[in-house]
Amino acid sequence: VKGWMAQAGEFGARNRETLADIRIPMGEGIPATPTSRVQFARNLDSNAPVGTTVSRTFAAFDSLGNTHDVTITFQKTAGLREWQWTASGDGVTPDSHGTIIFAADGTFSSEDDGRITITAPGAEDIIIDPEFGDMTQVATLDGVSTVEISASDGLAPGVLKSFTVDSQGIITGAYSNGANRPIAQVALAFFPNPAGLLKIGEGLYIETGNAGTCRVDCPGSSGMGSIAPASLE
Numbered sequence: 725v726k727g728w729m730a731q732a733g734e735f736g737a738r739n740r741e742t743l744a745d746i747r748i749p750m751g752e753g754i755p756a757t758p759t760s761r762v763q764f765a766r767n768l769d770s771n772a773p774v775g776t777t778v779s780r781t782f783a784a785f786d787s788l789g790n791t792h793d794v795t796i797t798f799q800k801t802a803g804l805r806e807w808q809w810t811a812s813g814d815g816v817t818p819d820s821h822g823t824i825i826f827a828a829d830g831t832f833s834s835e836d837d838g839r840i841t842i843t844a845p846g847a848e849d850i851i852i853d854p855e856f857g858d859m860t861q862v863a864t865l866d867g868v869s870t871v872e873i874s875a876s877d878g879l880a881p882g883v884l885k886s887f888t889v890d891s892q893g894i895i896t897g898a899y900s901n902g903a904n905r906p907i908a909q910v911a912l913a914f915f916p917n918p919a920g921l922l923k924i925g926e927g928l929y930i931e932t933g934n935a936g937t938c939r940v941d942c943p944g945s946s947g948m949g950s951i952a953p954a955s956l957e
Contacts, residue, residue, distance in 0.1 A: 725746045725910060726743045727910040746908045748908075749907070752883065754881065754882055754899055754903065755881055756786070758878060760851065762875070764873060766859065767870050768861045772867070772869065774804075781794065781796075784878055786847040786850050795812050798871065809823070811840040816840065817843065820841055835856050840852040890953060891952070892909070892942065893944075894909045910951060914940075914948060919935075920933075920934030921935045
């Protein structure tokens with residue numbers, strides 16, 4: 725089966741000249757993905773006294789796949805709708821801090837450009853952009869802040885365990901570390917006169933001048949047909 729192989733989940737040019745045999749590398753490994761984004765959600769209690777602190781811990785991955793525990797501590801300031809955050813943990817640099825400001829209705833208003841930087845022995849430094857846009861600051865009945873880590877993008881190393889094919893012919897690999905990324909895409913060929921192809925048996929045909937000029941493209945684009953996953957043709 726011919727198509728286009730992805731490199732690290734990304735496709736290059738997809739045309740007739742770049743066609744290659746499609747290979748599904750079962751068991752092949754992919755490197756770790758360093759953590760670069762951590763998203764926070766839910767609520768900080770607006771009735772919390774000035775100076776109140778709330779802490780949450782998450783694991784950050786470095787470029788070697790090692791994990792580093794990072795604790796984010798939110799502290800309410802005299803600004804009433806303002807909370808300062810500070811990151812701490814093994815290798816976390818002292819400049820890892822910032823400020824979050826909420827609007828009068830408790831919705832997120834703004835933040836500074838604070839980042840978390842972690843020195844990882846033998847690996848590249850981890851630089852994380854924390855995101856607070858899904859957080860609120862409203863009163864709670866029990867006085868408990870419910871802020872939590874809702875998403876992060878770091879992953880340990882993994883190996884290809886299975887794959888799926890969609891109607892555009894994109895073969896997506898599922899890896900043991902939870903990653904999903906494109907492996908390849910099946911190509912389709914269009915002939916103006918398919919009856920002009922030379923049949924040679926076992927479902928195989930040879931291109932001839934009577935069939936017209938062959939056009940190779942991605943399934944579902946430029947008038948091409950689509951792929952029927954999990955079906956025999």
